[in-house]
Structure formats: C-alpha cells, structure tokens
Amino acid sequence: MKQTDKVLVANRGEIAMRIVQACAKLGLDFVCVYTDVDHASGHVRLARKMGGDAAAVRISSYRDANELFSVADAAGATAIHPGYGFFAEDFRFARRATERRRKLTFIGPSWSVIRELGDKINTKRLARGLGVPTVPGSDRPIYDEMEAEEIAENLFAFQSEQGVEKPLVLVKASAGGGGMGIEEVHDPDAFRQVFRRIRNYAKRQFGDDGVLVEQRIMNFNHLEVQVVADRHGHVRHFGTRNCSVQSTGHQKRIEVAPGFAPGELKYSFDAARVLEEIKNHSLAIAQAACYDNVGTWEWIVTPKGDPFLMEVNTRIQVENGVSAIIARIGRREGEEVDLIAEQIRLGLGAHLDTEKDAKTGFDQEDIRLEGVGIEYRLIAEDPARGFSPWTGRIERFDFVEEPWLKVHSQVPRDEPYDIPTEYDPNLALAIVWGRTLAEAKERGLGFLDKLVLEGKDSSGGGLKSNVAFLREKTANLLEF
Amino acid sequence: MDIEKRIHGLKTRLDYVRDISGHKDNENVRLLAAKLAEFEERAKALPVHEVAKQFTALEDFFTFVEKKLDRELTPMDKVRIVRHPQRICLRDILENVYDNYTELGGQDEYSIDPSMLIARAYITRRVGGKVYNQPVMVIGQEKGHGQEFRNGGSVKPWGNAKAQHYMKVAQTENIPIHTYIFTPGSYPIEEPPGAAQQIARNLYEMAGLSVPIVACISEGGSGGAEAIGLADARLMLSHGYYSVISPEGAAAIEGRLRQGQRAPAELIEACAKALKITADDNRAMGYVDRVVPEPPLGARPEHYDFFKLLRQEMIRATDSVVLSVRGWNFFRMMALRSGRGDEEKRTEDIYVRWSLSAQARERLIWRRYMKFRRMSRHAYLDPRHYLDKVSGWGREAWWSVSSFFKYDFFKKHQKKFAHAVEEIGAEVQVLKDKVGAPLGKVRGLLGNGRSLDLEKAGKSLTELSCWEGGACGFLNGSGYLSPQARDDRTVTCPRADEHGCLDLWAPELFGDSAGVCAFCGHHFPMESQWYLHNVFDRESVFEFNKRIESGNPLSHEGLAKALEKAKRETGQKCSCLTFEAKVKDVRVVVAMLTANFRGGSVGAAEGEKFIRAADRARKKHYPFLAYVHGTAGIRIQEGVNGVIQMPRCTLAVRRYMEEGGLYVVLYDHNSYAGPVASFLGCSPYQFAVRSANIGFAGPGVIKETTGIDIPPDYHDAHQALSRGHIVAIWDRREIRENLYQALLTMGGRNLYYR
Amino acid sequence: MIDVKALLEEMKASPYTMVEVATPHTGVLSLSLAPGAQVRGPLGSWKEKKGTTLATIERERNVKPIHAPTNGVVESVASDLDTAFVQAATPFCTIRHYLTKAEVLAAILKKALFLFPAPERAKYYFVPEVDKKVRASGSRAVKVRDGMELFIVSRMKRESPLAYSGPAGIIYAVYFGLADNVDAGDPLIGVCPADQLAVIQDVVNRVQAEWEEPEGNG
Secondary structure, rough: OOOOEEEEEEHHHHHHHHHHHHHHHOOOOOEEEEEEOOOOHHHHHHHHHHHHHHHHEEOOOOOHHHHHHHHHHHHHEEEEEEOOOOOOOOEEEEHHHOOOOOOOHHHHHHHOHHHHHHHHHHHHHHHHHHHOOOOOOOOOOOHHHHHHHHHHHHHHHHHOOOOOOOOEEEEEEEEOOOOOOOOOOOHHHHHHHHHHHHHHHHHHHOOOEEEEEEEOOOOOEEEEEEEOOOOOOEEEEEEEEEEEEEEOOOEEEEEEEEEOOOOOOOOOOOOOHHHHHHHHHHHHHHHOOOOOOEEEEEEEEOOOOOEEEEEOOOOOOHHHHHHHOOEOOOOOOOOOOOOOHHHHHHHHHOOOOOOOOOOOOOOHEEEEEEOOOEEEEOOOEEEEHHHHOOOOOEEEEEEOOOOEEEEEEOOOOOEEEEEEOOOEEEEEEEEEEEOHHHHHHOOOHHHHHHHHEEEEOOOOOOOOOOOHHHHHHHOOOOOO | OOOHHHHHHHHHHHHHHHHHHHOOOHHHHHHHHHHHHHHHHOOOOOHHHHHHHHHHHHHHHHHHHHHHHOOOHHHHHHHHHHOOOOOOOHHHHHHHHEEEEEEEOEEOEEEEOOOOEEEEEEEEEEEEEEEEEEEEEEEOOHOOOOHHHHHHOOOOOOHHHHHHHHHHHHHHOOOOEEEEEEEOOOOHHHHHHOHHHHHHHHHHHHHHOOOEEEEEEEEEEHHHHOOOOOOEEEEEEEEEEEEOOOOOHHHHHHHHOOOOOOOHHHHHHHHHHHHHOHHHHHHOOOOOEEEEEEEEEEOOOHHHHHHHHHHHHHHHHHHHHHHHHHOOOOOHHHHHHHHOOOHHHHHHHHOOOOOOHHHHHHHHHHHHHHHHHHHOOEEEEEOOHHHHHHHHHHHHHHHHHHHHHHHHHHHHHHHHHHHHHHHHHHHHHHHHHHHHHHHHHHHHOOOHHHHHHHHHHHHHOOOOOOOOOOOOOOOOOOOOHHHHHHHOOOOOOOOOHHHOOOOOHHHOOOOOOOOOOOOOOOOOOOOOHHHHHHOOOOOOOOHHHHHHEEEEOOHHHHHHHHHHHHHHHHHHOOOEEEEEEEEEEEEEEEEEEEOHHHOEEHHHHHHHHHHHHHHHHHOOOOOOEEEOOOOOOOOOOHHHHHHOOOOOOOOOOHHHHHHHOOOOEEEEEEEHHHHHOOOOOOOOEEEEEEOOEEEEEOHHHHHHHHOOOOOOOOOOOHHHHHOOOOOOOEEEEHHHHHHHHHHHHHHHOOOOOO | OOOOOOOOOHHOOOEEEEEEEEEEOOOOHHHHHHOOOOOOOOEEOOOOOEEEEEEEEEEEHHHHHOOOOOEEEEEOOOHHOOOOEOOOEEEEEEEEEEEEEEHHHHHHHHHOEEEEOOOOOOEEOOOHHHHHHHHHHHHHHOOOOOOOOOEEEEEOOOOOOOOOOOOOOEEEEEOOOOOOOOEEOEEEEEOOOHHHHHHHHHHHHHHHHHHHOOOOOO
16 A cells, blocks of 8 residues: 555445545545535535545446546546445456556455356355355256256255255246346246246346256345455454344345344354354355455355355445444554455555554454444335335434444535435444443434434425334344 | 421430430530531422432431441440430330230239339240240339339339249249349338348249249349349340449449539449440350340330340240250250341241250259359459369268268168167166066165155255356357457447447457447447357367459459458458358358458359358258358449359359258348348348348438438348348347357257258 | 417517537547537437537547537537546536527427426336337327326336326327436426317417528528
8 A cells, every 4th residue: 555545436425435534544545426416415525625626526427437437547546446336346347447558456356356256156156165055056057957856856855854844945047136037936846837937037038048946045144244355365354244134125224243142142053153154164265265355245044043155245335334343453452443444455455464564464363343233224215115215305314422323424414415316315324332232222222212314305295214113123133 | 297207206316316425525416416407407498309318318327327326335325225215125025025915913003013024925936837825924124214103123122022923923834934134223122021132032032943034134233133133044135234233333432422422424434334234244254145236326116126136036045945954955956056146037937845844944953053153253263273173172072972971871771770779768668667666665665765865965955066167158268359359448339329328448348248238239340250269169160262362353443452452451362251160069161251351242252152161061961151240242343243143152052952951141240232132131041140230222322222211220130120031139149159059949950951 | 378479479589598518427528619600409310410519528538529419509618628627517518599499389388288297306207008109109199187197207216106187188298308317396298188289289380380490590
C-alpha cells in the first residue's frame, strides 16, 4: 500500500460511506460517484465534505462499468472498491480493471478466484475434493435421464435412512440462478416428468440442458464464516454469523455474531463443534483456492446439526460490521476492527504475516471474539404486504447514541430525504453489542424502541418500515 | 398517301437509330435526319413517279447506313437495343415461332406476375407427308413493349414460383421446355420465400428436371436470367447481352457511388465493354452454344425472317438435345450437324420425337451436369503439376470404392448381423432374469443387498464424482485471440438506442463473448479464423485444394491488383476455403466463404472449389457443410464466369444430395445475391447465426431499382426465418453444439443422409 | 370546453421551445457546432438517419457522436466544456426549436383529453393484452373504462397491477416510454371519451390548418 493510492468508490449509500471513512482512516485519497437521483445521498455529502467538490462525480449509472473506469482515469484513481452488489462479484469487471492499459487494483479477490468460486458447481466440486460436506446430490450437470433417476432414487432412499420424514428432492437447471428453473419433487414417480420439464426449460432459457439433482433441506439455519486473506497466501477468519432471520424473499433482515450461542442456549447437537468445523472447512477451501481478500462462506446447518457448504460470496458483505463489533485484534489495543479498512489494506497488497509486517499483520490467535453482536437492517418496506418496498420522503430519522451502538446510514438526521426508487430501499444498518446474547437482545430492543423514523409518501400515507418485524424476531434469536 | 406511310416508317427507323445510339453524338444519325428532311421538302415539288424513285433510293440509303452502324455497335448499344420498347418480346415469339399456343397462369395484367409468361405451345412439322404436332412448354419473361404492368420483365418471387410449377408440369407430361430470357434481373423484394430463395428453388428444380430444356437469351440479367436459364442448350440472340450485373450497376460499384448518385456515361460504356456481355463474348467463353443472328440493329416485331430462323434454331437445339441422349440417333445427328442456318428446310424435315424414355431421362440429367461441370475451367488458376492431378484422381477413385464397401456393401450385411446379435442378447437377458429372480428374493430377505447399495449410494451423493467435461467448453480455451480483442477500448452496440446496451469492452466482447453484445445479443463480425478454432474439433481441420486460385478471366483492370492485395492480406488464394474437419468427432467436409477475401464474392475458383468439396463429400460419404462467413454475391469483375457458378454449383450439390448426402448451410454475416440464390439457397437445411443478413439485393440496390424504402431489419435473420428461407437461428456461441445436434438429428446414425 | 383558438394564438405568440442537450455519460467532450448553426433531428421512415452531430464524447477510447434530437437552430453552446472531462447529464447545448404541428397538437390535446396520472414515481407498462393491441394497431384501438386493469407498475424490482379510473373512451395519446421513470402526477395516457371524438377531431383539423411550419422544418 502506497500513500499515493487513490480509491474509486464504485458504489452508493451506506457502503460507499463506509469505504470513504475507511480510506480516510488509512490516509488514502478517494473519489466517489453518484447518479442524478442520488444527489442528496449521504455518501455524496460525505465525499464532498472530506474530499472537496471534485471527490463526487456524477455518472449515468452505477451499473455502467465504462463510467467507473472513465472517472477512475479522469480522477487519477489507482484502485477501485466495488462495495457489495453491482460489480462486487463480477469477475469480468475485476479482470478489466487489472488488464486494461491503465491498470487499477481491484479491491477484492483476483478475478480468477471470483470466477472459480462464483461458479456453484465448481465450488461444490472443490469442497468435495477437500472432504468438505456439501448438500447431497449431484456435483455436475446431469444430461442423462437414467443417471438423473438413479440419483433421485438414491436421494429418496438416503433421506429415509437419515430419518427425514418427508424426503424432498430438488431439480434445478445447472445454468440457472435466482430461483429460476427450480422445482421440488416429493414423489419419486413424478421425478421423470419434472426432470424433463426442467431440462427443456433450461435448454430454452439458458441454452444448456444440464440439470442438478439435490436433496432439499428444510428448516435449516443459515450460517456464515467471515474469511480474511492477503494476496500472499495467508488466511484468517473472523468467526461466524447467523443470518436466519430473513424476509419472505430470502433477504436477510437480522444477522447475529457468533452463529450460535452454546453457552447460553441449548441445542440438540454440539453447536460449538459445528461452529468450529465450518470455520476450519472454510479456511481449508480458502487456502486451496488461493483466496486473496475478504469473503464469506455460506453454510446451511440442518436441524440435526449437519453443516453443508452452500456457496462462497467473494466480496465484503452488508453484515461485515456485526463480525467486526465482536472482534478485537490483540496487537492493536484500543483500536476498533474495521473489516472494510482491512479489505482495502489487503487489497492493496498488505501482509497478514506478522513476520513480514508486524504493524498491520496479525495471526489467527491475535483475533479475540467477545460478546454478541446483532445487526438490524432498517428498511422502508411493509412486512404485512410481502415486504413490498415503500418510497417517499423521510421526514425524521433519529436515535440515541450509545457506546455499544453503531449506525451506518446514508439518510441524513438533520433534514428530510427522498428515497430514490431506483435502488434498494435500505435506510440504515444498526449494530448493537452486548456481553451476552441476552444483553445484546435487550439493547437491540431498546434501540428499536427509541428509534425515530417518520415519513410520508406522495399520497400522504405514513412511512412503512420493518421495525416491528425486527422487534418480533429479536425474541428468538439464535434459537434452533 | 402510300408515300406518307413509308415516310412514317423511315421516321420510326430514324428514331430507333437515335435511341440506340444513346447520348453519343452520331453523325450518321444527323446525316439520315438531314436526308429525310431534305426529301420531305423536295417531295412536295416533285412528280409522283419521281417521288417513288427517290424514296426507294432513300430507303436503300437507310438500309446501308443501318448495316454500317450495326458493324459499329458497342456493347452498350446492344444493351440499349434489348431495352428498347420495339425489341421483340416473348409474345411476338409465341405468335411467330410457334404454330399454336395457349397462355397459362394469367393474361396480361390479370396474372399473379405479368412479367413471367408461360404458354403451352406446339410446333407443327410435316415430314414425309405426315403431320406432327410437337408440344413444348414455353416459359419466359415478358417485357411487353414497355407495358407498365410487365415491370420490364423483372420477375417477382411468385413469378419465378409459377415458372417452377410449370416446369414440373412439363416434366410430368414429358415435353421439352423452351425458355426465353428477357430480363434485366429479378425484382429484389423479399416477399416470402424471398427473391433469392425462389431463384435457388428454380435452379435446384432445373438441375434435376428430366425433360430437355432449351434456353434462348435476349436480355440475360444475372439471377433473374438463371432462374430459368439452367438449360441443356443455350442459344443467344446476336444483339442480346448476358451479364452478371447491369452496366449501370457495375459502374456504380466501380465508381464507388453512393445511393442516388449517377455514374458518368463513359464509365457505364467502359463497364459494359469490360464485362464481356455480348453474344460473341459468351459464345467464345463457352457459356452459350449458338448465336442466332439478328437483322441489323436488332430484331423488331416486323422482322418475320428472323422469327423463321429462330424457329429453326429452337427446333434444331431441341432435336440435338433429344438425340444426344437417345440410343438411335446416328444419321439424324449427322444431318443436324451438317445443317446450316440457311438450309432451314432440312431441320424441320427430320422428325425427332421429343419425349424421352426413362433411361434417356437419366442420361439427360447426367449430360446436363457434365455440360456445366466443364464450363469456366479457363477462368481460375490451378497451378498443380499434372502428375499431382493424376494422383488426385486416383485418390478420389479410391474413396469412391472404399466408401462403396463401407457404406453400401458392408452396411447391409452388418445391419443383419447386428440385428441378430441384439436378438440373441435379448433372449439371454430374459433367461438370466428367470434364473436370477429366486436369488434376488433370497437376498432381499436377508436384507444385506439393499443396505450395501445404500452405503454406496450415500457416497455417490456426497463425494466428488468424475467429470470429464469442464464447465467452459471451447470458447475460452480455443487458443485463438481475435485481433479486435487486443485493443483496450470500448465499442458501442449498434442497437444501443433501442435496447439500452451499455458500451462493451473490446477485449471481453471479442474474447469470451465471441462478439456477442452482452445486453441485446447483437452479433459483431468475427474473423473467419475464429470459427475454425471455435466450431471444429481442435486440430481437426485439414484443408484441401488449397492451390486453386482466383484469376482474372476478363483481364479486368482493377481486379488483378485487388486480388493480389486480398491474397496478400488473407494468405488465401480465393474466398472459398475447403477443408475436412470434425465436429465432436463427426467428420464433415466444409466449404467456407470468407468475407475478408473480396467480400466473400464467388468467382470461377470459388465455384470450382465448392464443387470439388461437394464431390469429395459425396465420394467419402461425409456430411457437407457450407459455412458462409459472408458473401457479397458473385464477383462481378469475372462477368459470366462468375454467374455460371450458380447453375454449376447447384448441379453439384443436387447430385450430392440425390446420392444421399446431407447438405447443411450456415449463414453468419451478410449473405446476399447469386450464391444465396443458388447453391446455398437450395439446401433444405439452411441455418443462420443471429444477426446474419440474408437476401437477394442490399438495401441500396432495392431502393435504386424499385424505389421502395425498406425497413432496416428487412434482411435480418428473423425475417428470413419468417419467410421460410432458413430453418433456425443460432447464437454464435452455440454454433458448435447446434451443428453437432443438427448433424445428429438430420444425419442419422452414420451421419450420411440415407 | 377548451378554447382551441386562444390556445393556438398563445402558441403562435411564442412558437419556439428551447431544447437542452446534455451529455449521456462522462467523458471528454468535443463540440462541433457554434451558436447559429442549423441542425436537424433524426430522419427517415424509421428515424434511421441520425440527427446532426452536435458534439462527440470520448470515453474509454470510444468516440461517440451526440446527435441533435430535433430540428432547430443552436442557441447557445457551453464552449468552456470543449475538450474537457465532463460529468454525466451535463448540459452543453441549447437548440431553439420551432414547434411542429404534431407537437402543437400534442400540447393542445393534453389540455383537451382526460389525463390519467401516475400515482407514484415508477416505471409503467401496459398489461400484456393491451400492449399487444397497442403494438399491433396503435393506442387508439384500445377502449378503456373505469376500473379496467390497464397498467403494470414496476418499482424496486416489484411489479403490481394498476387499474384505470376515469371516463370511458379510447386512448388517444400515450405519454410514457418503455423503461422510463414517470414521476408521480405526470400523465400516463390521454383518454378521449367517445362523445368527445368529434371535438378532438376538430382540434386536430384546426391545428393542421392553422399551424404553419417554416421552410426546412420538416
């Protein structure tokens, strides 16, 4: 990392603000981008405040890579931070950044790593090769009907043997994604029909009629392992998170770190061991895949306590703060952990190896995880109506500052704010910390109680938010 | 009174002379005009008998000058002659050449296409006191002395379809076909099935038509002429022209004119000359068999002697075609050969029955194939040593013999054996099941059989399986990098305005995106090499007939240099690459027209290579793929040497298909004109890569010739699909998969058609 | 009842509009025209011929022309932006445009028709059946009535239906484009009740007859 590095912040809202703050902390120059509808967003104000008028450049779209590179060149940026969403997991974007004539450092894993782990089949095969448990079923696209039927048959038998009451098999297009071309089968006799339907759909829709046949796992918990790696082959983890509280559209709403609380709650399986296992497995894969930046390993844990690796998110996650708030790095007394700052530092080439870099490097043993963190995603949406987004003007947004509380938001507290309709209606991330789960939950409820959030839409209707939903879900956090 | 009529006659002749000399300042015309005016002035004062005498002298003078002018006619003058409203037309021929006729498929403007005229006619011969009525099917374009609804003899797709229909009728009735070519070219509209597609269908039909076809060319304009021109005997009127393109069209290309600009007259004259379009030129090059002499300055409806001569020529041509495939022909053939035009009586005096026996029909088609196969051999370069050629023939003969054994002989016996093995296998299985059943029951009772399976099954569900094929097939690792992908820049998709496509980064677009817009799927052009690396199995491409080279048969001024440049830049000898290759282990013979060599235009060398490739595929029993990277049409600078490739290649692919070959055509970029309207368009399995433009004439030409403004997507692959021209549209990234699939589904097990 | 005559007079008094042209995205701008230059909008049966090039903008070594959206005369040019790196949506040129018959008509019709407004800022589409009809035979082939499900509202990746409310009639004008964001309150369609058709036709005729376009405005 050179002090002359300049980071283009290729994102908006809360994450853009966090990146700007991290840059400032690291003494790096930065430039932000924004679109016309975002002109009042917190990240534009912050960029102007900390970097002057030239630090925020208006572009036509966050999704147009050309705009980002154009601004990067014009502003003399040397690195590009994609945040989450947009280009964060786009290996082509990362490749273009590093292979164009004027090269930019992509603050994220190398493009080849993104490509490798971005492919679910590839990841599954990598995991199986290392003996890491994955969802039972095929690990490659199946084209042959006989073969598919055999797998399905075995899956039904396998689940019965495992004592699953209602065995289910999932048939999905291997080239699909986002819930497209996916169907459940509960009757072995119906399998062939479903298989053919999905295969034809896949052929039509994706031009490839490969199909995956897997076990459908019900009532699982969604856990994550936060991995941090440098560009020189060293990997660390920052513990686990539990992201099981989700909206109907499988969107995360509350994240808790660590993933289980075996000290306070009772589980039907050895929860501490499961957490240990998934951390070790995740590191093994990271090491094998030459992972070289921050990333999240997503796991599902069955009610019986079997963990299966789902996928790897090769980016910083929204919920990075909840892992950071329970972590301390032994060599940096008194300093808060900021995973985004770590990401930038490592992305620009810093070492984790303490022998190479005693100041910023750290070993796994240096990372101490204490207490429990809860992150709430405050969103203008109506949980009663299928979480449909609400747009309008936020008139009041305020909360009581506490030492155990962090709020990240692009919504200003001192003036009204119009929610742009073009993007996700996320308003704020609120992260609370407690020594125990009980304390964290109590503080969380306290925060939600005192939160002021008011607004009006164009027809005069009041603001809809998910605060009540978050309150309700707080009661049973981490219970499984 | 009589004199007045005769003066009017002379005035008409004068106007005609003036018309056909065009813009040129002609002192002969002025002289004639002066003489005529002078006479008229003088006649008023002269006594009647003196007027008659002097007038006869004047008429003689007119005739003298006309003859003199006739000797000086330039090619462009001849073009003006055939375009003149006074030029004989098909109706005149029907009236004067045949003894009786009935028009079929419409009358005057009440016709599906008044520019295509079809009649059932007959010729009456009196031989040895007997009267024979010999029926023929007459098919030809009708210009109708300038009748507007005739569209100048420019035939629409459905007009050509009508012709195709009545050709089949003639075949059923076993009567010869006389075609008369009076067309400046086909009407280039793409109404279903499309101008090009319909012409291709006509050519394909004629390539296998088992009745004699005699064609007579007056105005032979490119594709329109070929639509009814694939004949066993081809006559040409001495003042006609037969050309790949109108002189104006050639001049527009030569002069690189934009739409709407006019070419200077001198350039048009020069082009008419350079294209070698006259009857004598075409006779010399071997593209017509005989020239029928016309009266000075061209035949007009009042030239009755000419019709008599034409009648003799048509009869003679039909006779000789028939006799050449008949067993009993010796004396009559000799008589025909010795007959000269002036001994007209003798032709009609010999009777030849025009219907053919089944064997004669077969011979007829073979002779037609050979007739065209022999054409245009002088028009390309084949620098191979003659010993190479001989050994080449030997090799080909060996393929024929070995594939006969492999596919015809063994096949039959092998099938029988295989069937027997299958039957026995099935019997054994039944026996096994019967014996094994009790054992299975015992195992089931003991219960260990199943659980053993379960353990295995569990493992198969949770452990890494074997998988040969990687996720990324060919596209990434083909080892070919497009030069377009080396530039760090972005390009704008041409459809960005409608589809909101963002700019595309060239290294990615021309790298793993294979030139396909990530947003709307628009296909950017890729080099022909890309296909060689991404469609066929790695290192399976084996090129043959590499050394056949495009020549400059008409010694066209600009072509030599342009060819040299193309050869230097591409390293190819002509625009057609022919090679053997494999698609997922399926062997195919491929002829590829590459757009980077002179726009993929087809001349004699390309045609020859194409035919040889089709022959090779036939001899080796391989599927034959015509991969059209792009073609602008026939190479106009080769004149008729180029056009003749349309019937030549069509005959070759017809022969290949009839012997059981699978002929697949795939269009990629712009594919227009002659090749599409013949040997490409006649495949039953034509596919197009998305964003291919397919059609007869480009938008500029359509605007120029028809005045119609066509929408920008007029030639787009989807339109071609709706017209029924092509059968499917493929994404470029999936060519390989789709091609394999096509070969499997259409080719059957041995991938050869039958 | 609207006073067409007065409206026409009003428009005749100021027959121009100013059309501001802005950069489509970031890049280095090169201006090609000076104030006073005559420009024309897209031409051709399918608008396939682009308008006059006002400027070029270069981004990532791709030089892109920016075309005049309409006919008129260049009123002003931001010459200080020439050869400079500009942000997206930066205005750089103003064109003085003489209103065409079609535009005058559209403006007057907006006052004569019943306008159905967008309830919220979102993207709007016709429901599939209506969309098919509009594409095939134009919007005027569609009859609407109160309570009829007419639109799909697309907002934040979610789609919901929207019913029309207002007088029954035919859709005379459509004011939203494909994938355009429409602000709350902006009209979506202009509906002409059946009994008003004659009146509307009269407006059309009046404008056709009375609005004169200068030469070369075509």
